[in-house]
Amino acid sequence: MIEHTNSDTATTASRLASYQANRAGFPRDELLLHLGNWVAFTRDGSRIVDSSPTLEGLEARLRAAGREPQDYVYESVPTDDWISSAAELSSC
Numbered sequence: 001m002i003e004h005t006n007s008d009t010a011t012t013a014s015r016l017a018s019y020q021a022n023r024a025g026f027p028r029d030e031l032l033l034h035l036g037n038w039v040a041f042t043r044d045g046s047r048i049v050d051s052s053p054t055l056e057g058l059e060a061r062l063r064a065a066g067r068e069p070q071d072y073v074y075e076s077v078p079t080d081d082w083i084s085s086a087a088e089l090s091s092c
Contacts, residue, residue, distance in 0.1 A: 019045040019073065036079045040072035051077075 022045035030048065037051040038058045049072060050065070052058035059069040
């Protein structure tokens with residue numbers, strides 16, 4: 001059994017908060033460059049490392065570049081009915 005300390009929980013919460021803040025502020029124009037693709041974000045959500053039309057292709061590209069796929073956060077950037085932020089919903 002693995003025991004988690006309060007420090008582990010605080011670190012995880014801090015990383016999640018950092019990712020959420022960076023991802024929420026990620027430039028829409030940069031995401032638009034990846035429409036229809038899967039993207040690999042850094043764990044802190046501050047940048048896109050690579051993209052591909054398929055998740056399998058993205059993981060293969062990361063491996064080919066000498067990167068570990070499990071070190072990234074994946075997200076699909078759809079081409080239809082895409083809402084860039086919750087702020088746009090509140091303006092309706």
